[in-house]
Amino acid sequence: MRAAVQGAARLLAEAGVPSPRPDAAALAAHVLGVDHVLLAPDEAPPGFAARYAGLVERRARREPLQHLVGRTGFRRVVLLVEPGVFVPRPETETVAEPAVAEARRVAASGRPPLVVDLCCGAGPLAVSLAVEVPGARVVAVDASPAAVDLTARNAAAQGVTVEALVGDVRERALLAELDGMVDVLVSNPPYIPPDAEPVDPEVRDHDPALALWGGGMDGLDVPRAVLAAGARLLAPGGLLVVEHAEVQDTALRAAAAAEGFMDVATLPDLTGRPRTLVARRPRGARARVTDSAP
Incomplete structure (x- = not known):
């Protein structure tokens, strides 16, 4: 078994897979x-070699590991993952932290919090909040029916x-x-600008375009829509938490201030990059009147 995993790790490394040994294991x-x-037996069971070789070959072609095994870990939960829905990634765990807190x-x-997750994808943020804050009412929204279905199942x-x-x-x-x-509005919206392209084939070739491209010349059309929704939906003093690209922190802080948010700040991700906007709706602010037109 050890030899099989070592051999697979070498193949994955040659293919440029970033984490060959963990993926092979x-x-x-x-x-x-x-x-x-x-926990595996010393001797591989019948049929193992052929099935394992097939999966290793697919991973070497940069098919996402999460698609191959059908799941991924996120904070305290294990989530189902399927092609056609954005794959949750570790950096979004830091987005969950201020929302959970x-x-x-x-x-x-003394009262159950109301939490909204916009652009929920597979539901990592929504499900984590529901699990980690018992009694919270959590509402998750996505433009993709497949993502909404997967969130419900997760x-x-x-x-x-x-x-x-x-x-x-x-x-x-x-x-x-x-x-x-x-009380809390959290979001990991699409935010990639039109002239940018994801470096990793796992993202570029397998995540749905709807979950990647943010719209507008700077990729911030959808994130700005999240801010506008937050200014309307949040109660006075409510917290907004939004993931973004590391080059968008200044622009998104300015957009949040323009929407009337206060205590606007940027938090780092696991690698120290500025990736999360946090802001509060001012206390004493009145709810905005919403036009019924789309």
Whole structure:
């Protein structure tokens, strides 16, 4: 078994896979039906070699590991992953942190927090909030029906409830019934500019375009729509948390200030890059009147 994993790791390294040894081990564990390759038997069972070789070859062609094994870890949960829906990634775990902390603070005050996740994808943020803040009402929205369906299934698999809805964040009446009521609004929206291209083939060739390109010359059309939705949906003092590219921190802070947010700041990701906008809706602010037109 060790020799098979070592050989696979060499092949993946030659193909430019960033983490060849962990990926080779994860694929072996998946084929064997164990959580970790160290739990595998010394001798490979019948049929292992052929199935393992096929998966290693697909990974060498830079098919995402998460697609091959059908799941990925995110904070405290394991999420189902499927082609056609954006793959959750570790850097988004830092986006969840301030949202979870704020939802817990609201819960500690004696009432269940209301949390909205816009552009939810597979549901890593929404499901994590529902799991880590028991009693929270979590509403998740995405323009992709496949993403909404996967979010609902991921929530059910964790034994929590997430209200998963199809909707476009650019619709001015989206979730209008919640105007001025939301405690935490969190989002990992599409934000790649039109003249940029993801470096990793796993992203460029396999994540859906709807989840990547943010619109506009700077890629911030959708993130700005998230800010506008936050200014409308958040209760006075409510917290906004939005992921963005490291080169967009200054522009997004300015956009948040223009929307009337206060305490606008940028938080670093796991590697220290500026990747998360946090801001508060001013206390005493009135709910905005929403035009019913899209």
